[in-house]
Amino acid sequence: MDAPLRILIVGGMACGPKAAARARRCDPRARITIIEQGTTVSEGSCGLPYFIGGQVANENALLIRTPRYFKDIMDVDVLTGTRAVSINRSAHTVDVLDLKTNATSALPYDRLVLATGATPAVPGALRGRDLKGVFTLTKLADAKAIVSEIGHASPKRAVVVGAGLIGLEAAEALRQRGLEVTVVEALDRVLPSLLDPEMAAYAEKELATNGVALWLGQRIVAILGDSDGHARKVATEKSEMEADLVVLALGARPNVQLARDAGLLIGAAGGISVNERMQTSDPCIYAGGDCVENVHRVTGAKILAPMGSTANKHGRVIGTNATGGNDTFPGVLGTAVVKVFDLNVARVGLSEGEARAAGHRTAISLAPGFDRASYYPGAQMITVKLVADAFSGRVLGGQIAGKGEVARRADVLVSAISLGASVDDVADLDLAYSPPFNGPMDVLHHAANVIRNKMSGRAKAVSPVEVNRRLCSGEEFILLDVRSQAEWDEAHIDASQCQLLPLNKLREKVASLPRDAKIVTMCKTSVRAYLAQRLLEGEGFTNVCFMDGSMTAWPYAVVCNAQEHS
């Protein structure tokens, strides 16, 4: 019998343990070792905001697996408190340092797995980064420190720096702990790398509703401390505010030093470069998780995609291949979903901005609709923004926001986009229907049909952003609101160009409209607005379009104000 295969895994968080478990199932005889510089393995790190917020009461719930479990159940050795210092590729060994004893040793491998993760990005130039009361949030220890700080120092004002996924989750968690919370974001919107502006606006409204202040378009320059060395203020380029608890949520940088020092290829996006089999430039060394680059399945570009879900898929592929099998990982779609208080927000594939940057002429829809039968208790309006290539109809991406069921629509699009679906394909999907779960036409059907209508030339639309630009620049056109008087009275866009003409009066009053006028129709969800466009065209009007998404997707205050996202 051959000597057992020696598999050495550096990193015990997500990809590493998964690779170990898979390798064990593929090769019951292999000698598998995980080295981890921390004291724990398999942390449920995505759950940290919910530990801070209190939804997850017991920290042990976030320790998904223990070293003991790996030993007893998996026959996998876990060396915690052990740091990989360097790789000797010719000798097939890794020099490791025992952080408790400072002893060094060389661990041999036949196959090496690098699952070294990522480190929170904190600008080196940021003054005050080391003050007490300043935290990052990627480890259970971070979350425990924040909870402890809240318990002992009774902070009142928190500032979260960065409005990405972790930033918004942290903001919600701190609000739930009773703190005043401000989120500072250098770009002009929340979730800037995930959402187009009008979709980000839903999250911005929800944050505001829940008492989170947003400082957008402001870059943090310093954290100022008191004489005890504790954070007391945060300063941006423009302003400063009091802050006795600061969470830095500025993304993460892949930990590639070990790989780089060993001469392994590092990609342009900053992660370890791997092939489809998750092999590095050394075929005996695999890498996965937050430290590697991924292929974006729509653009083919190499990107960083630090997600626990991706790390687990990497781990499985590595476990298979490291034990002599053959599996591949095709890449990611940049999928994300996040709960922002009572709002759910998801995105998949390319945003409109990303699709344009990738060279696509885009066709989009902004389709609001109920998440289940409109008459079923609890039905909520959600909005789907679908992005397709305007020539081929290929679906490129989607964004969904609302208080109802959002993740389902995202995952349907994940499946569709991964398999190369067109908007026709999405419109034809025999999605599950009964009133507690859906309407007879899913909002994805509507979203796909709107793009089909645009591609066929029937539907002509402009975006809320463009309508707002025209309103505020004083352009001459009619913004024709075809809702009922009651709906108008409840809320309407307060601009001189806007006028009410309910759809059921449209044909009778059509003579009152100048036939050569530039008209943008609007309603609540754009269904009636589209019909109005078609009816006016039937009456000989030639310059009519409707506003995508209409009132439900209008990201501005109803009172015209170009700057303010209310």
Next chain:
Amino acid sequence: MDAPLRILIVGGMACGPKAAARARRCDPRARITIIEQGTTVSEGSCGLPYFIGGQVANENALLIRTPRYFKDIMDVDVLTGTRAVSINRSAHTVDVLDLKTNATSALPYDRLVLATGATPAVPGALRGRDLKGVFTLTKLADAKAIVSEIGHASPKRAVVVGAGLIGLEAAEALRQRGLEVTVVEALDRVLPSLLDPEMAAYAEKELATNGVALWLGQRIVAILGDSDGHARKVATEKSEMEADLVVLALGARPNVQLARDAGLLIGAAGGISVNERMQTSDPCIYAGGDCVENVHRVTGAKILAPMGSTANKHGRVIGTNATGGNDTFPGVLGTAVVKVFDLNVARVGLSEGEARAAGHRTAISLAPGFDRASYYPGAQMITVKLVADAFSGRVLGGQIAGKGEVARRADVLVSAISLGASVDDVADLDLAYSPPFNGPMDVLHHAANVIRNKMSGRAKAVSPVEVNRRLCSGEEFILLDVRSQAEWDEAHIDASQCQLLPLNKLREKVASLPRDAKIVTMCKTSVRAYLAQRLLEGEGFTNVCFMDGSMTAWPYAVVCNAQEHS
């Protein structure tokens, strides 16, 4: 200008109104008329059980559109109380009868749309079908009559005949009204045309938990009445029981008489035969909704698929094509989702039984898992049964049951199967992940990976049904439960072949197991059982497999009893 196109639509429920609305948007000048023999149009008929159950309090919520809406907004004429009597295809007219005045007239058409729906199937031989207190449930009038009966006659014992979708929804609704409820089903399980037996067992348990009695494998032969002509008993071939309210939910038959009389082609499945453009054998006549046959997208077979979701898609295609456009409908996947009290059940594509009947050698998985992060509040276990072709790995179908999020997984499979996905494709999907919505590996990923493991020969499994057969036939083998002592104490399969050997003791005690023994491993979800299979194989055991789904998918009482689905 040409004369406006005359579009005549027979049937005002789902497909008809949708075809009218789409036709209007495609052709603002067309003259569109809907004739409907009832007094209402656009009923939300899928919501009827929730009207009976009380979740939908106001019947108007189920009248999605009114004739007035069609006239005022859509410029569509709706003639209610009007029955289409015959079609004169050469004259392009439909003879109609005004049910109020008995006047007849001939309505002309350029394009005719048949959306005549379906009628509840009630066996002609069923005695007592016309007694008071006996209902079907397809129209709002039916639901109102049932609610009225409950209010005035105070029935105590209800019998629902038929355990399909409407039968189970009706049973729940009647329980919520406080009635004792028994469901009688001729076949051996609930939802027999939708689910394989071990998946139907989840729904059976939920019904039992909520006090619904199940009489399976019993065919109703008569309803017996009292001297007032009111139902009092239901008799099956084997037994009888008291019943003062009876709901017949035995499916529906497509209404094809009008089409058949006009010489249009009727298919072998009993519906009007249409092509991909939803044209009947007369190209000027379209048909859609419950009265037509659909193509099953996996088998290519013509089937009946009476769903409101499908009817709406039909209507859109018809509206496009009847106004000179060109659209096609590719068919259905037999998707269904149903709420059974607190349980959600969905299915898509082919069941294992259907896949085998269609000639596939099947590879299946029974994969239980949490619907969101295991530590996130409200996380629920759901079970996915995935069915694939064992040679190609193509996904053929899926069934999902559990108290958690089920519809999402069904819809992901809808998307995947429609686009020809393999289990590899499903395993690679970059599904949305954050703790409130999912674990890092979706249960669909697990389900796909189990099949991949089986196809690669690594995983060897038997179904719970087969294990039960072996247990009850007294076959000699070891059913090795590798859970903990505590889990065993909570519940275990009480059979002489079953023994406990916790996984963390497996290697140390492996010598106690005869190496030539036939071993079936099991645990809670089959994850540890699969690992145990692999570890035993590593120790030289050659006749080991695990039980698919293990305890979570075990459809029987834990005390061995071949007949009883507890």
